[in-house]
Amino acid sequence: MKKLRETLSYILPNLFFVLLVISIFLPAKVEIENRYVFLIVVIALEINLLVKIKKQSSRDIGTVLFLFLLVWEFVTTKFETNNTMLYPVPERVFNVFVTDAHKVIEGIFSSLYLLFLGFLIALILGVGLGLLVGWFDRLKKAVYPIAQVISPIPPIIYMPYAVALLPSFDVARVFVVACAIFWPTFINTVLSVGSIDKKLLDSARTLNVSSWTLLVNILLPYSVPGIIHGVTLSVGASFMVLTGAEMLGSTSGLGWFVKYYSDFSDYTRVVSGIIMIGIVVTVINKGIGWVSKKLVKWK
Amino acid sequence: MDKIKLENVYLEYNDEGNERYSALEDVNFSVKEGEFISIIGSSGCGKSTTLSILSGLRQPTQGKIYIDGEESVGTGKNRGVVFQHYSLFPWMTAKKNVSFGIKQVNGDLSKKEYNKKAEEFLEAVGLEGFENKYPFQLSGGMQQRVAIARTLAMGPEIMLMDEPFGAVDAKNRADLQDMLLELLEDQDQKKTIVMVTHDIDEAILLSDRILFMDNKKIKEEIEVNLERPRRRQDIFGTDTYRELHHKVMMLFYSNVSEKIGDEGGII
Ligand SMILES: Nc1ncnc2c1ncn2[C@@H]1O[C@H](COP(=O)(O)OP(=O)(O)OP(=O)(O)O)[C@@H](O)[C@H]1O
Ligand SMILES: [Mg+2]
Numbered sequence: 001m002k003k004l005r006e007t008l009s010y011i012l013p014n015l016f017f018v019l020l021v022i023s024i025f026l027p028a029k030v031e032i033e034n035r036y037v038f039l040i041v042v043i044a045l046e047i048n049l050l051v052k053i054k055k056q057s058s059r060d061i062g063t064v065l066f067l068f069l070l071v072w073e074f075v076t077t078k079f080e081t082n083n084t085m086l087y088p089v090p091e092r093v094f095n096v097f098v099t100d101a102h103k104v105i106e107g108i109f110s111s112l113y114l115l116f117l118g119f120l121i122a123l124i125l126g127v128g129l130g131l132l133v134g135w136f137d138r139l140k141k142a143v144y145p146i147a148q149v150i151s152p153i154p155p156i157i158y159m160p161y162a163v164a165l166l167p168s169f170d171v172a173r174v175f176v177v178a179c180a181i182f183w184p185t186f187i188n189t190v191l192s193v194g195s196i197d198k199k200l201l202d203s204a205r206t207l208n209v210s211s212w213t214l215l216v217n218i219l220l221p222y223s224v225p226g227i228i229h230g231v232t233l234s235v236g237a238s239f240m241v242l243t244g245a246e247m248l249g250s251t252s253g254l255g256w257f258v259k260y261y262s263d264f265s266d267y268t269r270v271v272s273g274i275i276m277i278g279i280v281v282t283v284i285n286k287g288i289g290w291v292s293k294k295l296v297k298w299k
Numbered sequence: 300m301d302k303i304k305l306e307n308v309y310l311e312y313n314d315e316g317n318e319r320y321s322a323l324e325d326v327n328f329s330v331k332e333g334e335f336i337s338i339i340g341s342s343g344c345g346k347s348t349t350l351s352i353l354s355g356l357r358q359p360t361q362g363k364i365y366i367d368g369e370e371s372v373g374t375g376k377n378r379g380v381v382f383q384h385y386s387l388f389p390w391m392t393a394k395k396n397v398s399f400g401i402k403q404v405n406g407d408l409s410k411k412e413y414n415k416k417a418e419e420f421l422e423a424v425g426l427e428g429f430e431n432k433y434p435f436q437l438s439g440g441m442q443q444r445v446a447i448a449r450t451l452a453m454g455p456e457i458m459l460m461d462e463p464f465g466a467v468d469a470k471n472r473a474d475l476q477d478m479l480l481e482l483l484e485d486q487d488q489k490k491t492i493v494m495v496t497h498d499i500d501e502a503i504l505l506s507d508r509i510l511f512m513d514n515k516k517i518k519e520e521i522e523v524n525l526e527r528p529r530r531r532q533d534i535f536g537t538d539t540y541r542e543l544h545h546k547v548m549m550l551f552y553s554n555v556s557e558k559i560g561d562e563g564g565i566i
Contacts, residue, residue, distance in 0.1 A: 203386035205374050206354055207403045207453070217399070221390040298390045298433040 010053070013062030017046045020070045024091070028077040030084050038094040042069065088268040096272035103257065104272070108280060110252040114170065115242055115284075118177025119231075126182045127227060130189025131219050144190060151187060155179035156244045163248065173245040180238040181231065188230030192223035225299060228292045235288065239281050254280065300368050301329035302491045303353065303457065308362035310348055322348045324515040326362070333489035337502035339547065340512035346495040347383060349512070350461050353493060354380045366457070376404050379455035383462045383495070385442045387434045393421060393445045394430040400449040420452040421445070424478060440467040444475065451482065460494040464501070476504060477531070484528050499547045503540060504531055511550045519550055 020042055024035055045065065052058035069090065076082050076089045084092075097104055133143050155176045162172035196219065204218050243255025250256040258273035310323040323345050330336055338346050351357045352364060355374035364371050366378075380386075387396045397417035401408070408416070421430055424444040434442050443463055450458055464472045483490065496502050502509045503523055511519040523543060525534055534540050 199382065199384055199386055200388065202351075202356055203380075203382065203388070205356060206378070206380040207400055208374055208376050209403055213403070218388065221388075224390075296390075298435060 009056065009059045009063070013049055013059055013066055014046075016063060016066035016070050017042070017049075020066055020073060023070060023074050023078075026078070028089075028091075029080040030077055030082060030089060032077065032089065032091045034095045034098070035091045037098050038073075038091040041094050042066075085265060085267060088271045092268045093271045093275070096269050097276075100269065100272070103252075104276060106252050107254045107257045107273075108276065111242060111246065111254045111280070114173050114253070115177055115238065117174045118238065118242070119181055121174070122178040122181035122185055123227075123231070125178075126185030127189050127220070127223075130186045130227075131193060131215050131223070133186075134190040134193025134223075135215065135219060140190060140194070147183065147187060147190075151183035154241075156241050159245050159248060169249045173242065173250075176245050177238050177242050180241040181234050184230040184234040184237075185227055188226045189223050192226035193219050195226075196222050225292075225296050228288065228296070232285065232288055232292075235284055236281060239277065239284075243277060300332075301365070302332040302334070302367065303493070304329040304365040304368075305349075305352070306363045306365070308349075308352060308359045308364065310345075310352060310357065311360045312348075322515060323352070323359075326515075326517055328510055328517050328520070330491055330493060332491055334508065335483070335492040335494070335506045336508045336510060337506040338493065338495045338510045338512055339497070339499065339502050340518075341551070342497075344512045345515050346512055347461055350380075350459050350493065350495055353457075354378055354459050376453075377455055378457045378459060379450035379453050381443070381446050381450050381458070381460040381463045383465055385434065385439065385446065387442055387445055387449075389434050392431045392433055393426060393437065393441075394418065396434070396445055397421060397449045397452050400453045404453045404455075416452060417448075420448040423451070423482060424448045425474075440464075440471040440475065443467060444478075447475075447479070456488075456491060458490050458492045458494075460492065462495050462497065465497070472498075472501075473531070476501060479505065480529060499544055500535075502547070503543050504529060504534060509543075509547065511547065513550075521546060 021039070024039055024042070045062075049058060049062040073090050076084065076087050077091070082089075133139050158179060159172060159176050162175045163169060166172045166175060200218065200222070204214055209218065243253075243258065246253035246255030247259040254273055254277050258270050258277070261267075261269035261273065305326055305328055308323055308326040309321070312320045312322055326345075326349060338349060340346055348357070352359055355371065355378065358372065366375070387393075388399070391399060394414065394417045397420055398413040401413055401416055418430060421427065424447055426441060426444055426448065429437060429441065434445070437445065447460075447463060450460075464475050467475060483492070492506075494502075494505065503525070506523055509521040509523060510517050511521065521543065525537075525539060525543075
């Protein structure tokens with residue numbers, strides 16, 4: 001029984017893959033300009049699956065993914081009755097990455113640039129202020145309750161006001177992104193500093209470290225895991241805020257891409273944009289995971 | 300002149316919200332330069348508290364502490380501490396922990412010199428090959444050795460050690476004691492050492508004088524008149540050794556019977 005299930009978990013994802021490829025080549029009832037981009041993506045996924053086939057979770061993910069793509073492909077292309085505007089065809093969705101490559105790449109870079117600036121500002125301020133506020137008890141007692149009131153406010157709500165106050169839309173966007181990352185970073189830093197073992201502090205005191213050394217060489221490294229934890233949690237939120245912020249007065253960016261084509265009811269491009277956002281967020285998360293592994297070798 | 304002198308020291312713990320708790324009452328003792336003294340006594344009698352006052356981590360509520368004849372307030376570079384519980388920084392490798400310590404007393408060396416010195420001291424405590432391990436990758440005994448290396452590398456005149464081998468098994472413990480004996484004889488300038496321990500053998504083997512502490516006070520001082528350099532196999536089994544051991548044991552027992560006697564009186 002267990003053996004059977006195991007064998008099945010190897011067969012299913014590959015079976016769905018084969019069916020999907022067959023389905024792609026079966027005559028479609030709707031117009032398809034270029035089926036090869038989609039095909040390449042599907043093959044790339046299959047190669048990735050075969051590389052990680054030993055992992056049960058990879059096989060399961062493959063099964064779900066290929067089944068989903070198979071149903072999507074089959075249902076949207078094999079019936080004349082399908083309204084391709086409302087229910088976009090996967091071949092066309094993925095073809096957008098080729099036909100609109102310029103806009104997509106520009107969008108990614110414009111979004112990443114704003115995100116990067118927002119991150120940088122938020123991390124410097126969040127960690128710096130977090131260390132100070134976390135260390136000075138009196139400051140903490142004054143500031144932390146206030147932070148708890150302000151931090152849950154969704155930063156996107158500041159956008160219209162930020163646009164009015166700040167010199168440009170882009171500055172306003174960086175501001176709201178920075179807000180989204182600042183609060184979790186700040187709060188996690190304060191909490192980390194507060195949770196440091198008294199023994200470590202005593203140890204530092206008997207080494208006669210200066211205040212600066214204490215902050216930079218003791219409290220900061222001790223807080224790094226907590227800070228990274230906070231950042232990981234807020235990447236999604238920051239992207240959400242950014243894409244939201246791009247829907248206002250923008251001419252580029254992934255959020256703008258989705259919003260712009262929504263206005264034309266071009267849902268094929270809308271779905272492409274959404275997939276792209278998913279990919280970018282995943283890559284960023286992987287990047288943070290990688291940095292975290294490099295920085296925190298001591299746990 | 301005495302290297303360290305405690306004069307009528309009282310300490311009350313007064314942690315936020317808690318009741319005041321008197322942990323030391325009228326503690327008096329002094330330590331000569333180059334002397335090794337052990338503080339021994341039952342759990343909770345105030346040994347760690349005494350050491351925290353010597354290190355400057357806590358201020359006495361009453362009384363004074365003198366170092367080199369001058370009143371001492373707060374921590375200082377002339378004192379190095381090895382804590383009862385591992386006190387390495389978990390995000391630094393063994394080598395980094397040691398070189399970080401050196402850096403705090405010796406700010407003007409190059410990075411290479413820090414590393415070289417750190418490696419030397421790690422080697423001295425038998426940790427060659429473990430320089431780049433993080434504390435979580437080291438056993439308790441190894442971590443304690445790194446802590447000792449760090450303190451030695453900083454070259455303080457006074458070393459304060461709180462049960463440095465407390466959480467170490469018998470074999471490792473003996474090795475560490477031997478290592479300490481050897482290292483101390485190597486030093487050109489003899490260090491003044493105050494060590495807290497629960498182990499009578501350890502106290503006799505290592506120290507010049509044993510302070511017996513009980514109920515917030517120093518109750519008894521015992522000279523250890525054994526010649527140096529000492530080696531355990533030469534000492535254990537001698538009459539002097541047996542006498543000393545008996546003397547300290549009796550202190551523990553007489554205190555226990557005293558306490559039982561007290562309670563009997565209440566009933
Ligand atoms: N931070 C503190 N706040 C309040 N009371 C404390 C504190 N630290 C220690 N004490 C109390 O002071 C007394 C002496 O503690 P201390 O740690 O000096 O004992 P010790 O002799 O080192 O014991 P052990 O051998 O178990 O380490 C104990 O009764 C303890 O409960
Ligand atoms: Mg203790």
